[in-house]
Amino acid sequence: MSTFHMDGTDIQILDMRSPGQPVMELKAHRAQVNALGWSSTDSQLLATAGDDCQLLLWDLAPHTQAAAASPRTASTGLSSPRPDVKKRVITDPVMAYTGAAEITNLAWSPQIASMAMNTGHTTAPGEWIAVAMGKSIKALKV
Template identity: 30%
Template sequence: MQNKNSDFCAPLTSFDWNEVDPNLIGTSSIDTTCTIWGLETGQAIGRTNPVSGHVRTQLIAHDKEVYDIAFSRGGGGRDMFASVGADGSVRMFDLRHLEHSTIIYEDPQHHSLLRLAWNKQDPNYLATFAIDSMEIIILDVRIPCTPVARLNNHRSGVNGIAWAPHSACHICTAGDDRQALIWDIQQMPRAIEDPILAYTAEGEINQVQWSTTQPDWIAICFNNFLEILRV
């Protein structure tokens, strides 16, 4: 896909596919924007035609680079999305009302926020973390700017987060300390001190994914390896 309205395409940092409307893809970029793409496909059994796309909407989402974008299942699961970036904020948008956004959280030291992930079962909750941070922050969109939980057991920078697809209170985190940790957050807002499960890989873990169709399995990657873990 290419933005036909611009001769220059700034590097993209992330993308997310809308689960409710598969014709929508969101991308984030270092040029401070988020772009929502509409896809048109012509497809027949036994033959796949090229996919074309058009920019449905593009907006200046942050004051600095945008590092991640993710659609929420809230509001019907089609129109709500959030983004994080180098300005240290989490911002939520509604495709039906793009004239304004809601700041869900701002890092007190304005550290860049690297990734975010929406709770798969309860769209009121999302998780994020800052670059080189050992702490994961859990946010409730009904209580903006105030974390409802902080997960602090990593000993080096966090790189990935993944909510359980079948449970609203479980999340897996992974980082440079080679640890993949599963947390139970159902006791919020009481402090959550320790994970319920831990796995040590043979290298710094770069990313983690929790299988949607087979929730007993989690995938992690480190060095040039991909490992599949059974929960």
């Protein structure tokens, strides 16, 4: 589960078996976070958006696969927090988009097959994220 605090710039990833402390914290936004959303596929992609005009895409798979190597965490790839174990802090998103205004919301599309554009180009299959900012909505291909 992912969450953020009102007026906060960090995102916390919780293990619901022990939700009292985050197992990961994502730190890269420079202003308050407004929205987040998990990918609609089985991938471990999380998109976050904020008042810094940024949409950041996080791939949590490499961080959970290391934990999955441990026999006690093989079921989910996350470790239940213990007081003596520090949470993982991740500061490098895998992708970033800078908008013209604060991004107030986002939504993932389901997996879409390739599309023909009216410009004559064809897009590759994949996922899209819609972002709302100012008076516009942009569709971004992941």
